């Protein structure tokens with residue numbers, strides 16, 4: 001009987017018929033200590049061309065799983081009675097591993113079809129997902145990562161410039177994961193090889209060296225320009241943040257510790273920001289946004305723990321600086337349209353920080369177009385901090401401007417190569433914050449070394465791409481890279497979140513109406529059982545797909 005489970009080869013046939021996707025290059029999977037990574041070398045790196053949707057009844061599904069799917073694409077049709085099955089990755093048998101067979105197997109990972117067979121699984125859970133494009137929420141600004149001094153150092157050392165191009169394209173090209181946002185530091189940050197800023201010379205209130213790039217920015221700016229060129233990213237939105245003023249402008253005359261900006265230099269520090277924006281523009285990198293400074297509370301409460309560049313602000317001092325200096329300086333300049341973000345710190349300071357600012361200088365928060373958040377304490381401080389912020393300041397752009405794993409005492413402060421658990425942590429937090437109304441997300445270092453560095457304070461964490469610094473000839477895409485990609489790749493700037501309501505907790509999901517009127521939905525099955533998902537769209541009807549345990553997917557249709 002047709003109406004029973006299983007029995008579809010449609011996906012594979014359709015894909016062969018269309019053919020276009022064969023320019024995609026599958027992941028070269030390798031077993032690493034904690035799971036599987038995808039290996040890129042100068043002459044090989046995985047890409048996935050964005051699926052095209054020919055007909056209103058067609059859908060495409062991109063899948064990644066703990067077992068080893070990495071952006072495997074399958075296709076089907078709404079209105080089909082049978083259950084589609086996303087076949088999970090199976091290890092090739094040892095005898096099958098020669099070059100010919102391997103390349104055919106890898107093709108299958110990309111061209112992986114919905115299969116004939118029902119998965120042999122003891123339990124299958126099921127859920128109905130209702131998608132409704134008439135119920136709309138926030139408009140997305142996009143997704144991105146950070147280009148730190150650590151990234152510059154690693155890329156400079158790559159043996160072959162082609163490897164750097166693969167890094168750039170993997171993140172910022174359309175057949176990579178389609179990033180359009182980037183965060184860079186104004187001067188140095190904790191992921192640099194030393195602490196530095198512009199205007200380091202004592203008393204240089206004229207900022208006399210800010211007419212040219214510091215030696216530590218020369219290479220970074222050149223690399224980012226190359227990234228823009230080879231990736232073809234269309235509207236790269238760069239957000240800058242300063243970690244610290246030069247020591248002479250600070251109360252403690254140091255890069256770190258309990259140090260604040262001296263009142264005498266409030267205007268100098270505002271001028272410094274404007275000069276930096278101009279400097280970047282003059283060097284071919286137009287700046288989209290700045291923040292009022294990275295993690296202001298580090299220099300006030302956490303100075304005993306934080307060893308890296310930081311400068312303390314309280315909401316009341318920051319209100320004065322923003323309202324009397326930075327705000328007017330920017331708004332009265334040729335760069336008046338620069339987006340200004342406030343806070344750039346953890347959830348526990350939302351919305352208290354902005355309320356206090358506004359008390360000190362009424363309407364100072366009007367200078368802020370957006371509020372930016374670091375994800376590190378999201379698990380401890382609940383969603384009410386964000387709900388209250390949205391209620392307090394409903395018109396601000398909400399961006400997560402930093403995220404990585406390995407910062408906590410209970411986490412390994414190092415990359416865990418192949419960790420699917422870390423990918424899941426990303427997926428969960430992206431889903432949670434997007435559902436809370438966030439408009440965009442910028443991850444931390446796009447690439448680090450095997451130790452999770454380098455930097456001048458041995459502050460080591462994980463990253464979505466890890467470079468091999470023994471050879472500098474390859475890098476590894478972590479499962480986290482694909483987790484992020486399931487959001488960024490098919491959700492371009494201007495996409496609007498729509499209602500996506502699952503009938504139970506077995507599915508975690510968000511969905512968007514894209515500017516091209518296609519629907520993209522992220523489907524996350526974190527369970528240990530496979531899951532039958534009945535997708536119901538108010539216009540297109542429904543279909544059922546069975547997805548494996550521990551898998552994440554992006555669905556695309558008209």
Ligand SMILES: *[C@@H]1O[C@H](CO)[C@@H](O)[C@H](O)[C@H]1NC(C)=O
Pocket residue numbers: 095096098099100101
């Ligand atoms: C690879 O393995 C396949 C299947 O075992 C075999 O048919 C083929 O001849 C092998 N190719 C090479 C180059 O060894």
Ligand SMILES: *[C@@H]1O[C@H](CO)[C@@H](O)[C@H](O)[C@H]1NC(C)=O
Pocket residue numbers: 358359362363364365392393
């Ligand atoms: C900021 O303060 C002013 C003056 O007290 C008040 O009118 C305004 O509503 C406040 N804005 C916010 C967002 O709280």
Ligand SMILES: *[C@@H]1O[C@H](CO)[C@@H](O)[C@H](O)[C@H]1NC(C)=O
Pocket residue numbers: 450468469470471
């Ligand atoms: C880096 O490459 C070297 C040489 O091929 C290899 O021995 C080492 O295992 C690689 N490192 C990782 C983390 O895979």
